[in-house]
Amino acid sequence: MKRLILNLLRQIHVVFRRRALPDRVAIYGHELGPEYRRHFKECIEHLLSLGYETVNPRQYVASEGPKKRLFISFDDNFRDWHDTLDMFDELGATCTFYVTSGVFANRSTIAEQRAFMERIRQPSDRETLTVGQLQEIAKRGHTIGCHTHTHPLLPDLPRDKWDREIAHSKEVLERLIGAEIQDFSFPFGMRRDFNSELEAYCRSLGFKTIATGISGQLYQKTCQPMRIHRTGLKSYISLSENIKNLQLDARIYGALFGRSVIG
Numbered sequence: 343m344k345r346l347i348l349n350l351l352r353q354i355h356v357v358f359r360r361r362a363l364p365d366r367v368a369i370y371g372h373e374l375g376p377e378y379r380r381h382f383k384e385c386i387e388h389l390l391s392l393g394y395e396t397v398n399p400r401q402y403v404a405s406e407g408p409k410k411r412l413f414i415s416f417d418d419n420f421r422d423w424h425d426t427l428d429m430f431d432e433l434g435a436t437c438t439f440y441v442t443s444g445v446f447a448n449r450s451t452i453a454e455q456r457a458f459m460e461r462i463r464q465p466s467d468r469e470t471l472t473v474g475q476l477q478e479i480a481k482r483g484h485t486i487g488c489h490t491h492t493h494p495l496l497p498d499l500p501r502d503k504w505d506r507e508i509a510h511s512k513e514v515l516e517r518l519i520g521a522e523i524q525d526f527s528f529p530f531g532m533r534r535d536f537n538s539e540l541e542a543y544c545r546s547l548g549f550k551t552i553a554t555g556i557s558g559q560l561y562q563k564t565c566q567p568m569r570i571h572r573t574g575l576k577s578y579i580s581l582s583e584n585i586k587n588l589q590l591d592a593r594i595y596g597a598l599f600g601r602s603v604i605g
C-alpha cells in the first residue's frame with residue numbers, strides 16, 4: 343500500500359513537477375553488487391557526458407567551482423564498495439563514502455555486524471568493509487565521511503550518547519585514515535531522523551556539511567551545507583527513470599512531509 347501511494351506521488355511529480363536537470367546533482371546509494379553497480383555506472387557515464395564534474399560535499403556547496411557538479415555518495419559500509427574502486431577509476435569519478443565506524447569486519451563481532459544490517463534493513467549476511475579496505479578507498483582519492491558509530495536513530499538517542507556516536511566516530515575515522523573528517527550523513531536520512539540540536543552539535547565538532555537522503559530536493563534555491571539533499575539511485579528502474587527522479591521538483595512535498603517522493 344505504502345509503495346502504491348509512493349508510486350502515485352512520484353507519477354504526479356513526473357507529470358506536473360519535472361524540470362530540466364539541475365546544475366547540482368547529488369546521488370546516493372548503499373550496496374554496490376554487480377547489478378546496482380551497472381546502474382550507477384550508466385548513470386555516472388550519462389551525467390559525465392553532459393558535462394558534470396564529480397565533487398566532494400564541500401565542493402558541492404561552495405560558491406566557486408564547476409558549473410555542473412555531481413556529488414556521488416554511499417552510506418553503510420558495504421564490502422562491495424571496495425570491489426567497485428576500479429570502475430570509479432575507469433570513469434574518472436570520485437565519490438564520498440559515509441562510514442559507520444563501529445562495524446568494520448575485522449574490528450567488530452559477527453553479532454554486531456548482523457545487528458547493524460538488521461538496523462539498516464538489509465539481509466543480515468551482508469559483509470562490511472575491513473579497515474584495510476577503508477584505508478585503500480581513502481588512498482585512491484575518495485572522500486570519507488562519518489555516518490555515526492553504530493547507526494542509531496539519532497533523535498531517540500539520549501544526549502549523553504551523542505559523543506560516543508558522533509564525536510568518537512569522527513575521531514576513530516580520523517585515526518584510521520590520517521585526515522580530518524569534515525562531512526556527515528545522518529542515519530535513515532529523512533527530516534524526522536535529525537534535528538537542529540544535533541546539527542548545532544555536529545557544527546561544534548567541526549563538520550562542514552551534513553547530507554540527507556530526501557529525494558526530489560535538488561532544486562533548492564540555495565544549497566544548504568548542513569542539509570545537502572541527495573536523491574537515491576534505484577537498481578530496479580532504468581537509467582531514464584533514474585534520470586527522471588533527478589528532475590523531480592518535490593520541494594513542496596519535502597517541505598510538508600520531510601520525506602522522499604520516490605520509494
Ligand SMILES: [Zn+2]
Nearest residue numbers: 417418529530
Ligand atoms: Zn545509513
